[in-house]
Amino acid sequence: MKIISWNVAGLRACLKKGLIEFFEKEDADIFCIQESKLTMEQNTFHPQGYSEYLFPAIKKGYSGTLIYSKVTPLSVKYGIDDIEYDSEGRTITLEFTDFYLVNVYVPNIKRDLSRMESRMRFEDLFRNYLLSLKKKKNVVVCGDFNVAHEEIDIKNYKANIGNAGFTYEERGKMTELLQAGFVDSYRYFNPNTIGYTWWSYIGNARIKDIGWRIDYFIVNEDFLKHINETLIYKDIYGSDHCPIGLIINL
Secondary structure, three states: OEEEEEEOOOHHHHHOOOHHHHHHHHOOOEEEEEOOOOOHHHOOOOOOOOEEEEEOOOOOOOOOEEEEEOOOOOEEEEOOOOHHHHOOOOEEEEEOOOEEEEEEEOOOOOOOOOOHHHHHHHHHHHHHHHHHHHOOOEEEEEEEOOOOOOHHHEOOHHHHOOOOOOOHHHHHHHHHHHHOOEEEHHHHHOOOOOOOOEEOOHHHHHHHOOEEOOEEEEEEHHHHHHEEEEEEOOOOOOOOEOOEEEEEOO
16 A cells, blocks of 8 residues: 655645646555645535545645545544644544544744744644544554754754754654654654755755755654655655655555
């Protein structure tokens, strides 16, 4: 089974920048999208053979998550039962026979760090939510976590310490998640490999590969044996993020 995750920074815009071609070429079983930025009525992309699960933000043109799946889930849950984050369409959970799949778009703390307190609250709620799922069956979480966890995950780490996405607080919450029985699958299988998933539009950062790895597939420890390959599609454009993938064998 192939699962792909991509923060498309607006689905309607990305459809004009190669998303359809990538979608058809990869032929993933499940395709998770963050920052969909649309309602069902606004969505014109309905690929044959896939069911669609969209969780839009109340605010128009903002946030939102979306999943296309060839596999029919046993259940679907939108949100984590918190009005602040659920109103922004942050999470979708699909339950399958062998695992839960959670698609997440973690809140950005903003350049001035003004949403730090809210972000910390989200992190705690989300971790507890994942732990509640893990008690029932395996868990696969994918999406934009808006944090570069380790120094290897960001090009100029010294210059970025304390900046949004690389604060000690955000990195600490990722550490807490991993210490709670979850694993960063890419880093587990590629302990010393540099692989970025986001680049600023400023200063030709992508051409120079001045990037950050802030998109992840996080799994519970027992699920590691089912992973065949972790992927970063660094040459796929269309957004300031590139897609990431996970190939699993169940």
